[in-house]
Amino acid sequence: MFRCLCGQSLTGKRVYITRRIPMAGIYVLLNKGITVKSWASDEIMPPEKLLEVLKDGFDGLLCTIAENVNTEILNAAGSQLKAVCTMSVGYEHLNLEEIKKRNIVAANCSTVSSDCVSEFALGLILIMARRLIEGYEAVKKKEWGPWKPMWLLGFELIGKTIGIVGLGRIGFGIAERVNAFKISKLLYFDVRRCSYDKDVNAEFVTFDRLLADCDVICISCNLTNETKDMFNKAAFAKMKRTACLINVGRGGVVNQDDLSKALNDDVIKCAALDVTEPDPLPSDHPLHSTKNLIITPHIASSTWEARNAMSEVAANNMIAILSGKDPAGKL
Numbered sequence: 001m002f003r004c005l006c007g008q009s010l011t012g013k014r015v016y017i018t019r020r021i022p023m024a025g026i027y028v029l030l031n032k033g034i035t036v037k038s039w040a041s042d043e044i045m046p047p048e049k050l051l052e053v054l055k056d057g058f059d060g061l062l063c064t065i066a067e068n069v070n071t072e073i074l075n076a077a078g079s080q081l082k083a084v085c086t087m088s089v090g091y092e093h094l095n096l097e098e099i100k101k102r103n104i105v106a107a108n109c110s111t112v113s114s115d116c117v118s119e120f121a122l123g124l125i126l127i128m129a130r131r132l133i134e135g136y137e138a139v140k141k142k143e144w145g146p147w148k149p150m151w152l153l154g155f156e157l158i159g160k161t162i163g164i165v166g167l168g169r170i171g172f173g174i175a176e177r178v179n180a181f182k183i184s185k186l187l188y189f190d191v192r193r194c195s196y197d198k199d200v201n202a203e204f205v206t207f208d209r210l211l212a213d214c215d216v217i218c219i220s221c222n223l224t225n226e227t228k229d230m231f232n233k234a235a236f237a238k239m240k241r242t243a244c245l246i247n248v249g250r251g252g253v254v255n256q257d258d259l260s261k262a263l264n265d266d267v268i269k270c271a272a273l274d275v276t277e278p279d280p281l282p283s284d285h286p287l288h289s290t291k292n293l294i295i296t297p298h299i300a301s302s303t304w305e306a307r308n309a310m311s312e313v314a315a316n317n318m319i320a321i322l323s324g325k326d327p328a329g330k331l
């Protein structure tokens with residue numbers, strides 16, 4: 001039996017969670033007396049099942065990026081629904097216009113996975129720069145012969161120019177970390193200059209300058225009308241032939257057909273994507289056969305630390321909304 005340890009009790013409120021999430025977040029809700037029901041599986045909940053379940057009446061919906069919270073879902077939930085909290089930074093899957101029209105408050109977890117994602121981005125940069133996957137595969141395929149001075153040569157970060165698209169929390173985390181590699185310059189592009197850029201010695205430049213000057217470009221921005229397909233044929237043509245592109249933002253920022261062509265035709269050197277469009281990328285998608293490209297399955301924020309924290313933040317957002325307060329991650 002759980003009881004409310006502090007503050008207002010929310011006994012009688014009902015929250016539906018669309019996936020198995022860490023207990024940390026569930027305890028936060030139970031401690032407030034909230035009744036929690038969930039789809040306790042790692043697999044996605046069939047949309048028709050979610051529609052059916054929501055008709056039981058819930059005050060809050062705690063979802064992930066895989067559930068499209070659209071008109072149909074909101075209609076099924078009806079007027080009892082007051083809160084939609086996503087256990088993610090991204091919120092493209094929430095129809096905010098429809099949500100707000102119904103006086104429902106939505107919130108995301110914008111803070112707690114930034115370190116985790118920026119560490120991962122650094123990992124991708126190093127893996128690409130030092131050709132780690134090729135080395136690993138060569139060993140697996142028994143192609144590792146006597147030491148060769150000219151085999152699997154990569155590049156070092158020291159003295160290089162690194163670019164970041166989107167100097168938000170994740171971009172800032174990447175900037176902090178990459179500075180430790182004695183790089184020559186750190187450039188960034190964003191919708192506007194960020195007041196804190198000097199804290200990481202980052203110089204605000206035009207998109208064209210970023211493309212032309214950088215040896216490595218990391219994408220850490222949201223998908224918006226402005227960023228959609230930002231990395232397209234024209235952009236790749238402006239990049240160095242030796243450049244490496246990393247994407248930990250959203251798949252739609254990169255035009256994948258153009259990227260595939262740019263890599264296959266040696267317009268740029270290599271790329272690593274943790275996010276794709278669609279997500280997940282079908283196993284027979286042509287992008288899988290692009291050369292000098294590695295794709296990871298959207299795992300940049302997959303650590304115990306980040307997931308526990310994300311579940312707690314989502315639950316605290318839920319509690320704030322159901323208590324009539326503004327949640328930290330209000331959208």
Ligand SMILES: O=CC(=O)O
Nearest residue numbers: 087088089090301
């Ligand atoms: O992509 C992951 C997130 O939005 O948290």
